[in-house]
Every structure is written in structure tokens, then in C-alpha cells.
Amino acid sequence: MKKASVLSLIGGVILWELVARFIVKSTLIIVPPSHVVRAFVDLVRQGELQTHVYVSGLEFVVGFGLAAVVGVLLGLAIGVSDLVRDVLEPWLSALYATPVVAFAPLFVVWMGIGPSSKVAVAFLLAVLPIIINTSAGIRTTDQNLVDVARSFSATRGQVFFKILIPYALAFIIAGLRLGVGRAIIGVVVAEFFGTRAGLGYLILTSSQLFDTSALFVAVVILAGVGVLSVVALQKLERWLAPWREFAIRT
Amino acid sequence: MATLEVEGLCKSYRTPNGQDMPVLKDVSFTAADGEFVAIVGPSGCGKTTFLRVLDGLAGADGGSIALDGRPIAGPGPDRGFVFQSDSLLPWRTVADNIGFGLELQRRDRATARRMVSDLVRLVGLEGFERYYPHQLSGGMRQRVNLARALAIDPGVLLMDEPFAALDAQTRELMQAELLRIWAEAHKTVVFITHQIDEAVYLADRVVVFSARPSVVKATITVDIPRPRPLSAKRQPAMLSRVDEIWRLIEEEVRR
Numbered sequence A: 001m002k003k004a005s006v007l008s009l010i011g012g013v014i015l016w017e018l019v020a021r022f023i024v025k026s027t028l029i030i031v032p033p034s035h036v037v038r039a040f041v042d043l044v045r046q047g048e049l050q051t052h053v054y055v056s057g058l059e060f061v062v063g064f065g066l067a068a069v070v071g072v073l074l075g076l077a078i079g080v081s082d083l084v085r086d087v088l089e090p091w092l093s094a095l096y097a098t099p100v101v102a103f104a105p106l107f108v109v110w111m112g113i114g115p116s117s118k119v120a121v122a123f124l125l126a127v128l129p130i131i132i133n134t135s136a137g138i139r140t141t142d143q144n145l146v147d148v149a150r151s152f153s154a155t156r157g158q159v160f161f162k163i164l165i166p167y168a169l170a171f172i173i174a175g176l177r178l179g180v181g182r183a184i185i186g187v188v189v190a191e192f193f194g195t196r197a198g199l200g201y202l203i204l205t206s207s208q209l210f211d212t213s214a215l216f217v218a219v220v221i222l223a224g225v226g227v228l229s230v231v232a233l234q235k236l237e238r239w240l241a242p243w244r245e246f247a248i249r250t
Numbered sequence B: 001m002a003t004l005e006v007e008g009l010c011k012s013y014r015t016p017n018g019q020d021m022p023v024l025k026d027v028s029f030t031a032a033d034g035e036f037v038a039i040v041g042p043s044g045c046g047k048t049t050f051l052r053v054l055d056g057l058a059g060a061d062g063g064s065i066a067l068d069g070r071p072i073a074g075p076g077p078d079r080g081f082v083f084q085s086d087s088l089l090p091w092r093t094v095a096d097n098i099g100f101g102l103e104l105q106r107r108d109r110a111t112a113r114r115m116v117s118d119l120v121r122l123v124g125l126e127g128f129e130r131y132y133p134h135q136l137s138g139g140m141r142q143r144v145n146l147a148r149a150l151a152i153d154p155g156v157l158l159m160d161e162p163f164a165a166l167d168a169q170t171r172e173l174m175q176a177e178l179l180r181i182w183a184e185a186h187k188t189v190v191f192i193t194h195q196i197d198e199a200v201y202l203a204d205r206v207v208v209f210s211a212r213p214s215v216v217k218a219t220i221t222v223d224i225p226r227p228r229p230l231s232a233k234r235q236p237a238m239l240s241r242v243d244e245i246w247r248l249i250e251e252e253v254r255r
């Protein structure tokens, strides 16, 4: 992370502590970071937090992982085939426009309070931006570059792997980044509607007990997961597409 | 050997409102082996279209194209295309851009690497092999563009205004460079340009296209001896050719 980003984070935490201590003063509304740290230590000691993180983490990884694989594959298919696009596009637009989280309680009813309903909601939320970005990347590929390959008698497969995929890579990663945030939301919201463990469960129960510190522990962990995933995707992009980093700088 | 013969080529495009717009009406044209032919004509007359048809990127509606007597349909390794716009692959280094055609042809890597390093030397880009396109100047990019087309060792080079985006100085240098490379590589060249002095300086013959729908309006032979130093551009013989072609194009634009 950049120096300015780190300083900004530290500054934010200090500001938060000051506001919570001296301005708001009600631990129902906001608790200072020091309380959050204490709550964190307590929850770890009881062994409770580990379970919540493990359950939610697994749901996130499986849901997002499936969304990444299915989303990229479907996006590529929509990108290269007009038929696939025409068949799927109305459904995708409809799904993208509706708040899919609203279906979360239904999924819990259908699939039970186990992890599979959370995986399903996370998947459904995350897969849409991944599909849309991937297909947009393929569709907007510079036609001149395709012509370059064709002029060298490239096969369709060569055009796909050597022109379309490298061109679309930045779009695909941007889609995955959007997908991360939505998968986290999917897991948490689905847990609100019925589960035995998970960070969403921790948020729900602690808010019912007016235990704001524990609630913040869960929120901070979720935010951390989001930031780490985005950083990991940036690393991946830099590794797969080193030329873009240069391109942005100049 | 690479003799290009085009007979009665015609092509039209479909306009957005569903009509056919003829672009090439009846283009006949030959380029002898090792000859440098330049094509000039009013903007939008169909020069790029003509070159794309020669390369096989676009189909023709009628007429024939033959290379050494064999008809051509579709792109092939016997022709190399140097594109009008800067069309380097931004995710590939200079060396990997130059080797792109060889890679598509599945040449073995050792051979390809040797050929690429020869080409890097030929176009004067030693030391820049690992640069990415955005780290190059416009002139260097066009050198890579040219080397990439040369890599598959085509008999014919098709060049679509390769120097249009360069400043005047770089452009002159690149013209001289192109003549040096052409003399060394012995290719048949079809070179499109808007600049008449460029056409006259480079070419053995200059073909003038009419306004759309295009036919060949005139062919002017440039009988100025080679090698031609850049100063040859100021020779009276050269200037009178330029004037002659200007008049022909002016007629077309006014029409």
C-alpha cells in the first residue's frame, strides 16, 4: 500500500477514537476503536470469533470462487458469440437491475440455514458484474489488433487467446473487484436470515444485545477481507499484465 | 519472386441506410517483383479498402488478384501488412511484437528469436527489445510495425500511410530508412500515402486513384536514379513529378 493510504487509515482510526470518546460518548451508537480491540480479544479468547470467521470465510471463498469461474466463462461466451449474448442478455439485465439480496430469505427457506444458501446468494450477487465486465472487455477489443492477427492468418483460437483475452484482462479483473464486495454483502445478508454461525450472525446477535463493540469487530473484519482481496487482485493484475502498470504511469 | 497483378477489382460497401456504395469501381494494377509502387488519391477514395482487399482482410465483389500467377483468397504469409494506425499489441514488448507473426506460424523458438534479433538490428532498435509500445516514440513504433510485417518474410509489403502520424522530421528520416531496408530486404512494396512528395521520393511508380468510385486515373513513372538521398527531394525532376500528380489529384477533388 502507498504511504498516503497508510497514513490516511491511521488518521481515520485516530479521528474515530476521538469522536467516540469526546463527542458522541454513547457506546450504543459508536464505540471507540480501543473498545473494539478489547471486544476482539475477548471473542478470540472464547473461541467464538474463529468459528464465525471460518464459516463466513468458507461461504465467501466458495461463493466468490464459483462466481469468478462461472462469471468469466459466461462472460467470454457472451463476448464471442452473438447467439449466447442474445439468449442471456435479457436475463442478465433483469437480474442486474433487481436487488438480488431481496431474495436472500427465500434462499434460506429453499436451501436451509447451512452454508449453501449463503454461497448461493454470494454467488448470485458476485457473478453479474463479472459476466458483464468480461463480455464488455471482449466486445470492445480494438478491431485493428484483431486485424493484425488475421493478417498473419491467425486461427480463431489464436485470435481468442492472443488478442481477445489479453485485451479483456483489465476488464475481467475490474469485474472480479466488484464481485468481491458483492459476495461479502451476499454472505452477511444471507446470514441475517438464518444461520448458526458466521460474521453476519455475530452482527445480528450483538446488535440485538446492544453489544456495539462486538458488532464493530465483525464489520472491521469484513472490511479487512474486502481490502485484502482487492490488493490481492491488484497484485494478480500486475503479475499478469505488467505492461498496464507502466501504461498508467506515463 | 513476387509479382502482384490486379485485374478489374471492384467492391462496394453497404451504407447504413441499406444502399450499396461502390468504392472500387474497376481497379487494374500491377507491381513487378521488387518494385516500389506508391498509391495516392483523394481522401476517402478507397485506398485503405484496396490494400485490405490485397491482404485478404476484406473480400472483393469482382475482379482478380494474383501473386506470381496464383490467385489469392484470404490472408497469407506471402503478404505483410503495415497498418495505418499504430497497431502494436500494448501487452507485448518490442521483441514479442516483432515475433508475433512467427509465433502464430508456430516457428520454433530458437529460429524465431534469431530472426527477431536480426530484424531489431535491421530497423535500428537494438537495446529496446524489452520496451513496451507506450515507452517508444512514434517513429520507433512504426519501426516495430514494419519489422513485424517483415518477420514472416513476405514477398509483398502492403503499407497504409505508415508515417502519417509522424512529425515532418521523423517522417523524412523514416522515408530514408524505409528505402535502405527495402534495398536490403528486396520486397515488392505497395505504399499508400497522402503526401505526394513522399510518394515520388520513395516509389518507382506512382499510381493515382480517382475520386470514389475509384479507378486508376494515371500512373507516373519516377525515373530518378537510386540510391536517392533525402536531398533528391529538392531536385527539379522530382518537383515536376510532384506538380504533375498534384494537378491530377486536384482535378479529382474538384470534380
Ligand SMILES: Nc1ncnc2c1ncn2[C@@H]1O[C@H](COP(=O)(O)OP(=O)(O)OP(=O)(O)O)[C@@H](O)[C@H]1O
Binding pocket: B013, B014, B015, B023, B042, B043, B044, B045, B046, B047, B048, B049, B050
Ligand atoms: N467497413 C466499412 N463499411 C462501410 N463503409 C466503409 C467501410 N470501410 C470504409 N468504408 C467507406 O469506404 C470509403 C473508402 O474508405 P477507405 O478507408 O478505403 O478510404 P481511404 O482512401 O483509405 O481514405 P483516407 O485517405 O482518408 O485514409 C469511405 O467512404 C468509407 O466510408
Ligand SMILES: [Mg+2]
Binding pocket: B047, B048, B049, B084, B160
Ligand atoms: Mg486510408
